[in-house]
Amino acid sequence: MDNNKIFDPKWDFVFKNIFGKDEQIFIDFINSIFEDKNEKKVKKIHFENNEIIKNSLYDKESRLDVYAILDDETHVNIEVQIRDEEGFDKRTLYYWAKLFEGQIEKGDDYLKLQKSICINIVNFNIIKNDRCHNIYGVANLEDNERFLTDFEVHFLELPKLKKVSYNEMSKLEKWLLFLKAQNEKIMEELSMQDPFIGKAMKTLRYVSQDPETRALYEAKLKYELDFNTAIHSKQRQIARKLKEQKLPLDLISQATELPREEIEKL
16 A cells, blocks of 8 residues: 555644644744745744634544744645645645635725745645645746735645755755654654754654643544554455456556555455
8 A cells, every 4th residue: 555645643743732832843844945945034923723624633634734924924824734635736725715815804905915825745746846845826827927926835745855864955854854754763863953853853752741642642543543444444345346357456456556465365
């Protein structure tokens, strides 16, 4: 099975308890994104409640949004997306539209609207190039002249992180590797490389000791493991039926995303 489509509960845990609560860590992370594209530094932020997000433990989407207003009044929403789902591109536009439209209320005028940026951190490839960080805006289709600069969408694709030494990595790449890290050793090494990543690591350990937070984490872990098990079971059922119809194993593997070796044993 494609590991890019298996939920890692640490993501949700990190974003809820670190990036969504600690201003210094959030500012360092957001500046690493803007620094990668030579944009201005953020000095302060204000966290906002995001009404787009459902609060249920069993939401259909495995994600957690962090919504903040920067010191220049730019509105930023960061979304973590684990699984590659159909319609994700349209959902990104919908979330940007809600972020922009949500700034005004009855009686306001359009001049109140500020630049809005949606940042998508994804554990799958969505853009057809080898760059880890891609930014989209509005431009003239004839000459690429930028227009409507209030619209901006970023895609940060973890699978495109290049395997290089820590000394060769940008600050953003180190943050993304921290999010992607599958073992404590890598996280420890990154903590030694950057003080803010080190603070994020300490915060992660601290909140892990809180009984209520740990209980929620373990509940989400159990739910996601149950979910993944159910998906895997369904894939096996479909593969078994296709195999009974004498379809080629390679075609069954492509349709179900199961390894050929597993299908042979069904």
